[in-house]
Each structure stands twice: as structure tokens, then as C-alpha cells.
Amino acid sequence: MPEKMSTMHIRPLTSLLFERYQRDGFLLLPPDFLSSGVLQDAIALMPEILRSDDPSRVLERDNATVRSVYGLHRTYPQVHAITRHPLLLGAVEQLVGGGVYVHQSKINFKAPFSGDQWEWHQDFVYWLQNDGIPKPDLVNASIFLDEVTEFNGPLTFIPGSHRRGVLSGKLADGMPAGYEDAPAWVSTLTAEEKFNVDTSVIDDLARTNGLVSPKGPAGSVLLFHPNLLHASAPNLSPFRRTVLILVYNSVANTSGGVANPRPPFLADPDVRALRPLVPTATEGMPR
């Protein structure tokens, strides 16, 4: 049962789940955490999102397969509504400790047979170095739009690694191979990580803390810390592994400004605190 409801926002995480996130750096919530309408709304949008020939769409190294599309909460009202789902927003506020806005949203498609890797990395260093976000007071919320199995390139974590702080600030220079003519901001979105964490660090931490790949049916929600070490292998299976990732940031942790701001679809300049969708007389609880 959710803890006592605050006047404004629901606090759906029990103290057990809250502490598990603090310990491991991630939390996998079952599909019934969000109403099924959320999943249907997001899935219904995918054909349109895939067709969008927009700078926010990043292709794989094969220059044909769609890797990711960014800024969806700005483009599609249905996605913006998902960011305000009372249980999702309430859980994120509990973990951040206050009001939040969406810094970045994306769909990672991880297409069948051709969805490429994400090398070992931490996310926060990208938002620190590229967007001037001062502290790791963010939460990644990954909503599984397909079933995630051991076969279709699941996210793999090193549990507890979020407590080691920023493990790499070394920016690999130049544009990744195949993206030489792309805008500079594409460099941190491809299969070649720009802030590479040294394999000796991965080796050491994986041996002490182990490796975990949270798997689950479509509709599952995976919350994870911006300093948690993670990677995912190419998808060699015939099964798609699409996830919608919402990056929530504390409204008390906004950027102090950077010399070359990234486009709004990568770093949203609208930092107003999100309010939960409320049941309306006609529609009842949001989908």
C-alpha cells in the first residue's frame, strides 16, 4: 500500500523500496505500477516517432536503423502526460526529495538484429559536462515498451556503483566514426561512449558488486540513479527492446548555464516543477 498520501503528491514507494533504491541504485517496478493506458499511449505513438525525420532522431552506425529519438515530452502531449503520471511523478519526487522537471526524454529502440550497444558509462557526467547540471539529483525512469529479456540487449548494471561518484571525466575527442559530419551534440549519443569508464574500474567493481540485468514484461518501470554504471549489448535477437526513458531533475539542481547549450530536445530549458495529473470528473484517473 502506498505510504500516507501527502496533500499535494502521492508517495507510492514504501520505505523498503526507497531503501533498496538507495542501496542498489535502481528499482524495477512491475507493469501494474502504471495504468496500462500509459503503455498503450506510448506504443501507439511509435510509428509516428520512428517516421519523424528530425534532428532529434539519431541513427545507428549502420546509418539506417533508428537508435534513439529525443525530446518526446516536448513534442507529444501524450508523453508529457506520462511524465506527470501521479504514481511515477510521486516516486521520483520521493527519490529526489522534492519537485522535479524533465531534463531529457528519449526512446531507445534497440531494434531487432541491428540495435547497437551502449558501452559502459554513467549518465550524470554527460549532464554535468554538456548541460551544467551541478549535482546528480536526477532519476532515470525507463518504461519498458517491449518485454526485456536476456536475449534482446537488456540494460546491465553494477549494483551500488552509483555510490562511487563520477568515475570518468575524460572526454574522448573528435566525432565517433560514421558521425564525422553530424552536429557536435550527436557525439554523446552514439554506440561509442565519449566519457569512457576505464575497463579496470568496471572489472574491479563487477567482481565485487556483481552484474544485474533487470528484465520484465512491457509496462515495467526501471528507476535508476544517474551515477549507476550501466551498459547494454547489441540486440542480436528478432525481438525489439524499446524503452521510453524520462530523465527527471530536481528543480533545485538546474544548470548555471554553459557556453554552448545543447538543443532543447536534449536539455529542456523549461525547469518549472511538474504537477501530477489529477483525476477529472469525466475521465477518472489518468491513463
Ligand code: 6CS
Ligand atoms: O548525452 C546525453 O545526454 C546522453 N548520453 C548518454 C550516453 N547517456 C545519457 C544521455 O541520454
Ligand code: FE
Ligand atoms: Fe546511459
